[in-house]
Amino acid sequence: MTIVAIQKQIFSGLSEDDFPVLKIVADSRLSNGKGEGFLTDIAPKIFSIEMRSVNAAGHITHFAPYGFAFAGSTLAAALTHSTAQFLLNSLFSNENYLPPSVEDVSAVYLDVAKKHIEQLSAPFSAMIYGYDVGSNVFRAYALNSATKPSFELRKTEIDLDAAFFRIGSGSEYFDTIFAEMGGGDVDCSSVIEQMIRRKVHRSVGGFIQMAIVDRSGFHHVPVIESIDDSALSAVKFMGADVDTIFRPRGFKFGTMAMTLGVKALDNERLIHTNQ
Template structure:
């Protein structure tokens, strides 16, 4: 499975996940994508106007094929919207509803061909709605005796700024509670590292991947580590993206998040419990 950590920091949402993909206790890959962008585009009925909305985000924990197939179906739908006008906004809740319906279709189709358990997954859809407010909706997908269900619930950050999801959630909550009791600020990447290193949570491993909401839409960000054997590398899914070379005349480093820096140069984001 995995750990997803959804964190509210200064009116933005940071969504982190580990990169482990595996089955039956065996690692298949430690460069597994679990956090994705959702492009959204609409045209009007006569095709005269096209509107591109700020991108939103999707992350999942659980069955890999179900999660990735759901994203492919739903995100393709959201890039092919048609309406009488393109002036109407798309809300985060609208996108979550599309993902829920797509998820039900996917798990039902898989169950139809092989009536097995384990097709379900947990997910989160996040981004900015009209008015600039950030929001996130949790998705719980499963199938029982041929009846698919995808429950959608809006996440509340008014009392809890950090929500863990997935098989590593209990370990993350224990770490969060201990830090809050000690009066120590919560640093999401440190909590991810803690669970990745927890020998009791074998399903969470690899490294950290991260997305953040911005006024221009959700962005996937590289991470720069400082206190590890990967210090100074621009990591994306655990891969140093500089190793991919130039893209024309551009370097693919974007706007990285700098974490676990020396104290006097800390630029990691913090949440105060």
């Protein structure tokens, strides 16, 4: 069981104008698939989709990344993502200098996923999302498995004007807690935080992982957590304090970090990290 949610939000406070983003949030627990326990509490479920194209002159164009998130078979999802990444980093065109559309990229993932799921007999659901330069809007697509009357993997566009969209076997718990918290514009990260805190099911847990998509592309976002409910805070990714991980010389981890449940940002709650 797992839960992954996507929500379109309007952020403000870092510039004069409000700006839209997509926020993607998930738990980090990887269950054993038998409902009897879990394998790890630090499993990534949200990934960037990197794309590049080369032309006949050898000029390489790197496009702003989209995002991929999954729930279900980790092996099938990981193989799908790695295969699709190989293809999308091997694009060739003498004509097109715009990135592939979000819909076209989701179609690549759909065809690749079908092959891996059929080989492994291990279904998963996924979301592919990003800022579509060609249409100048955010778009997102869901891949959902159906097993009756026969196996089928379907691609559908996600309504980003809805309150949220979620995948994973923890979806019913998400819906219940979302309603308990008042519905409407409740932040999806607050809902998943409550799911983890309440231990709604032994296969939902671990830590919050989060990403945002703005017009510049996909960004993983470490989470700012208080330390023992004090004024001190730590910047964490998958539950690990990033200050405890070796940093390449001359670099820092993360361009920004975010506290949970934040929709209107300011310099205290969306910060350029100094980790």
